[in-house]
Amino acid sequence: MVRTAIPGPRGAALLASQSQRESNARAYPRNLPIAVARARGCFVEDVDGNVFVDFLSGAGVVSLGHSHPELVATAKAQLDEFVHGLDLPTEAKDEFVSAQLRMLPAGMRDHMRIQFCGPTGANAVDAAIKLCKTATGRGDVVVFSGAFHGSSTAALSMTGWVGQKERIANPMPGVHFFPYSYCARCPLSLDPDTCATNCVAVLENQLRDTHGGIATPAAVVLELVQGEGGVIPARPEFVTRIRELTRELDIPLVVDEVQTGCGRTGDWFAFERYGIEPDVVVASKALSGVGLPAAVIIYDERLDVWAPGAHSGTFRGNQLAFATGVEAIRIIERDGVLDDVRARGEQVRRRLSGLPARHRHVFDVRGTGLMWGIELADPRTGEPRGDLAREAQRRCLDRGLILETGGRAGAVLRLLPPLVVTEDVLDTALDIVEDALAAVTPDPTVKARIPLETTESVSAPPAAGPLLARAARMPSLRAKYGPATEWADVPVLSKDELNTAIEELLSGEPDGRGGAYVYASGGTISEPRLSLIPGDMFVPDILAHWQPLDPHDVVVNLFTPGRLWSAHYFYNAVAAASGAAVVPFGGLADDELDSWIDFFQAQGCTALAATPTTLKRLLLHLGHSGRTWPALRKLLWVGEKFDDATSALVAKHLPEAEVWGLYGSTETWVIGWNTPLCRPDTVHPLPYQYVELRDGAILITNTHERCVNPLLRYQVGDVGEFVDCPCGRPAAALRVLGRVDSYFKFLNQLISPEELVGLACGIDDVLDAQLALLAPGTTAERLVLNVRSTSDSRPGLPDRVRSHVLAGHLGLGYVVSDAPAAFEVGVVDELASNDRTAKTPLLVITR
Ligand SMILES: Cc1ncc(COP(=O)(O)O)c(C=O)c1O
Structure with missing residues (x-):
């Protein structure tokens, strides 16, 4: 679907124009140099007619895909009615609030309130901090390494990415970073298998220690799956303990669900998966389902101490987003989208979990629902390899897949497809990813274990991933090849399996x-x-x-x-x-x-x-x-x-x-x-x-x-x-x-004993037959076909058998024409016993 070099000529012109007129801060076009003409569902078309599968989804915004027709119709209808409402009540807004509260777990609905914020995630994060500071009268905030909360000054202060903020003096004071349960790179160098989430212990110790240096904070702000930080799902025990601790110390727990919310992880909000109830939920990106800006904080009413007008803002009443947000929830429920997200998530897990075993530069694969990351690193030092991730990203783009990188050094390839991605599109995209990884990770199979005592090869074995991915597309092969991770474990494909798989391929999409x-x-x-x-x-x-x-x-x-x-x-x-x-x-x-x-x-x-x-x-x-x-x-x-x-x-x-x-x-x-x-x-x-x-x-x-x-x-x-x-x-x-099988060479010609005996038995008065190869490999090599007959009188039977067999067996006929004495037919009363029964029951080799 990619027709031109990327960018194509028209895209390049727009990118050039952009680079001359827009801020140097522009980000996405640098690694994804395309100019978009239109998009629908999971697909984006650029101005040069190249079509891409979009696994960025507007940074997780277009949850139901680009320009979902029902949402577009809803937005158009609302456009005719009323667009901008400040924080005045409207029917669209009222329905939106009802729908949002209804999506919360039953125990939360009745005591939560909503505040509409300026339209971005960062606006809502700011609002949440203001709220908690006001409600507690405290000034400090606890956040976690690797966090991303936005680019406003306050949200950036709470963001881990040092490079983004080191040149911004006077950030919001009182922000304290604590270790996040990034188990693949444990900040405490513990073994995830034996660790009892000790990184929470650091936080607990600091907060309880009268000499820990931190006053009780106004809020602990947590991403349940760090998105921009490299798709790192928090360890469940880590989250549970933070919830307990914040309750014990009476600290509001704010979960930033700007990216994880609205179905991304397979639940409406990720905190549901962790079995906790936060005090404040921050949501934005996918609230409208179709990309119209909106942001809210949903918080426990006991925190609602704001004075009238305490958090105002012009763009808090986007009626189009409210109308489509209600419609999006209706569609999600009607179409069972969250079930699909979980199923697709499992599909990704199945396809990608073996990657680290197959590619030595794949350091970790992690994720949940439709939020996945593949972290690349140097296999010797463990250093993140952002260069490889960018190269893989670029290869994916050239092959028609848009995806983003993130995490430390940008070394994590991030998969963030629309929630409505189909099984096939997902498979295709994962093929592209695997191919890209195979191409960019040098010496991909060093980890492969080949039993050399039985197998030899002319070159290094190929990366199993993309090949297994191909096989896994066929339902008949998925079960057999799914468990294989290392090359040496890849089972041998039989002719029947290949035939069935090809039938499946043919019955699928012509494409x-x-x-x-x-x-x-x-x-x-x-x-x-x-x-x-x-x-x-x-x-x-x-x-x-x-x-x-x-x-x-x-x-x-x-x-x-x-x-x-x-x-x-x-x-x-x-x-x-x-x-x-x-x-x-x-x-x-x-x-x-x-x-x-x-x-x-x-x-x-x-x-x-x-x-x-x-x-x-x-x-x-x-x-x-x-x-x-x-x-x-x-x-x-x-x-x-x-x-x-x-x-x-x-x-x-x-x-x-x-x-x-x-x-x-x-x-x-x-x-x-x-x-x-x-x-x-x-x-x-x-x-x-x-x-x-x-x-x-x-x-x-x-x-x-x-x-x-x-x-x-x-x-x-x-x-x-x-x-x-x-x-x-x-x-x-x-x-x-x-x-390799029972075919054997006779005068250097390939002969099938079964076929020869079958031909002989096709003659009416032949009961059974046996083939003997005499003096193989010598100049006296001969083939004898002994037959038993049904009748005692068998005039001319040997000649009939001989000519019938020679006519039917092309190879034999051709050999015998040069050496007629090499093939003879005998009629016997008893066939010889055969000690090679297992493999070639009809072939007797004698000297
Ligand atoms: C978890 C999280 N919080 C906040 C934000 C900031 O949202 P916005 O870019 O809309 O300000 C983001 C954006 O990616 C995010 O992932």
């Missing part, structure tokens, strides 16, 4: 496919299955390493109907990208082959592109008809391992052809490439294909950011080894040795 092609593929040796391959088929990435064609080439693009269409489209794209001419071809019958080869030769075709299976068929035909195709200079294959027997046939029948290969399958797409200088069975993995060998079996994970399949540690079915390639490339190459 969810991310511009992919859908293929139904039978491959060469298995059941038909589906796959999704990115629309560009990674052609540019592959051609960065593998350039078999030049503009002089004329490519015959042969494909087997109904199989591996992906390969066919891929070659067309490769030819187009290389400037070569292409002759797309398919469905050739054997008896047409000769005349078509004549045609290709006459047309000056120089290259042939096919899958190994189709290629073998052609080679087989060339062998049968005893002809060669000397003008063919290049042979391109993509698919399963290219074996030695095929190489030998190429050398014999296509003597001038250089072989260029791509190893892979529709599920994994292209894993690696080779050139005529490499061994045909050895490939160089593409940089985004993470290759592991687990007990020899090849596992592939596609880490390309545009990979649509949830392809995680997918076992391709071949075994391999890492080798030095004769081409001399320094990095280890992957040599593909053969199948």
Whole structure:
């Protein structure tokens, strides 16, 4: 959805104009350099037509999303009636007060009063302090490190961020900072698991100590989740003890719910989650639900000692905000928005809780409801890494996600989506966040634990996070992959699971496919299955390493109907990208082959592109008809391992052809490439294909950011080894040795014993059958298929079985055509006992 560089040209012009005319204090445009044209729901469109998911929500203001249509209609209607009311009573205001009081816990409603303040959070914080000072006759205020209460002089005095206030002389006096329960960086260096919230003890000690230096304060002001301070939820015991202590010492407890209020944490106010009743609640941001300014303090009536006019202000009667505030509460109740906030919060927790294990620079992940923070730090020193957070923020912006940073050194990425964010949008945004983290945290997987005794890989394992996130989008995979946090714990994906996941992807939003092609593929040796391959088929990435064609080439693009269409489209794209001419071809019958080869030769075709299976068929035909195709200079294959027997046939029948290969399958797409200088069975993995060998079996994970399949540690079915390639490339190459399962190599050809025996049993008078491989690996290697018959008279049965099997098993037929004596069929009365029953019940290997 991001079409231009950020900022785009029109945005850049507005930003430039702004920088010349507005104060140097401007803040958000510095790290989020966009100029907004319009916004709706969770999305913001800039003046250049780029659309972003908005996880800033106007700093937590637009709780029901931008320009919620019902709220817009309510505001418009009110605009026609009455707008600015000072503190005169109106119906809109009366309903607003009723709605606000109704949202309080039952025990509080009857004894709380409301004061409307100037429209910002800081205005309300100021009001709360004035109220408490007046009511108690005291002058000091207790606040906490890391707090943010606003930018007015008084609120700033109560804010922890020293950089913001050190150049402002004469702040409000009598403000005392105490440690906050920031357990990830305990101010007392205690262990959160064993600590009994001792940081409250500091406050308690100071307040009770007659020589503690602080007079009993007018108020203790607390954020239950520090927002700007880095999304730090207070520890429950900390809050409870503060409430008890302030009661014991008769100090009004003010909770600043400017950011946490109005549903942000999944309760209307965060104090409800902590099971406390404060004396003063400060609220502002999301009161109107749609961004119209309003601020209130809601306080215990016993504090209501203000004289008439004690806290006045012009902008205290925003009727539009009152009307939409009432409507917002109605919508929140009607649509169960708070339940959704809790559910979405759990979604975030599930997705992000494993991050610190996966990224060594992720120091902590914390939050509640729809208020989350990811803190980045140097893994050795623990120093906050604001630079990484800003880089991740920028990457998110470039990928279409707006989010803010906060906390010490700005090292916390803060997620503050509208409360109405959907599961899908949240997932997409979290994907972007995870990708950004993977990109900015160098050496992301140092923490990963790989059991090296069984697994080896050609490169460092990829960050599991973004990949797991991909898998977690599929309900069928979520349960399996959700618990994994470290790479070594990521389970291997089975073919069935992949198929189910792809079905789920296909049944979802069309956009969810991310511009992919859908293929139904039978491959060469298995059941038909589906796959999704990115629309560009990674052609540019592959051609960065593998350039078999030049503009002089004329490519015959042969494909087997109904199989591996992906390969066919891929070659067309490769030819187009290389400037070569292409002759797309398919469905050739054997008896047409000769005349078509004549045609290709006459047309000056120089290259042939096919899958190994189709290629073998052609080679087989060339062998049968005893002809060669000397003008063919290049042979391109993509698919399963290219074996030695095929190489030998190429050398014999296509003597001038250089072989260029791509190893892979529709599920994994292209894993690696080779050139005529490499061994045909050895490939160089593409940089985004993470290759592991687990007990020899090849596992592939596609880490390309545009990979649509949830392809995680997918076992391709071949075994391999890492080798030095004769081409001399320094990095280890992957040599593909053969199948991991019961497929076996006979005269270097892949054979399925089950398939052969199945073919034999398909003949009417065959009861059962058994395959024996004799003298494997020697020049006397032979395959014997023994059958038992249903009848005693079995005239010509061995010949019938033989020709039926050879016709049905392409690979075997092709091998046997070169060595007819290598395959024989016998009829027996008893099948031999088989000691390899577990894996290949039908295969007996004897010497
Ligand atoms: C907890 C808290 N209190 C007060 C404020 C100040 O609100 P305003 O910027 O509307 O003055 C903020 C703003 O982010 C806040 O998060």
